[in-house]
Amino acid sequence: MADPITKDVIRDVVTKAAASSASPAEVAREVLSEPTIAKATRPISRVASETLQGITAAGIAQVLSLTGATKSLVIIAGWFGQSWNADEVSTVLTTVLTVAGLAWAWYGRETTTRPLA
Known part of the structure; x- marks a missing residue:
């Protein structure tokens, strides 16, 4: 910092x-x-901003959930002999990505020292 x-x-x-x-x-x-x-x-690029990275990760988690991509991962895992519950995996993956993304965004906001470019 x-x-x-x-x-x-x-x-x-x-x-x-x-x-x-x-x-x-x-x-x-x-x-x-x-x-x-x-x-x-000296401004920091938007791509290097932890705040924007975290918000993007949380948003991607929601998009993955809405599009059913997380359930698709479970189906693909089934082809390789895994027997996961699609709803559970979707919920856990979405929750973990959302919480981690929001935590990263908060950290970025708390430690910011420069404006965005």
Whole structure:
């Protein structure tokens, strides 16, 4: 997890930049070049966002359930000698994917430090 940008961090960086620079443009340039702040200003791609990854996983779980794809997996497993209950597998798979996806989305939201691109 990245260093959080707190009021104290901003105050210290701006104070230091203002003391060593002559113009507002130079202060802005120095503040934005400070590593903690510079990283936070670079957007992250939507594909790399844990929040969007988690929401996508939860959505895919629901689509798999609605389309019957999870039951199809049970039928295919039956061809290989497995005797699973299709409803149970569908429920467990959908629940696990949904909960895991939502947990990943929550984690991504709690640890975000940058805007989306």
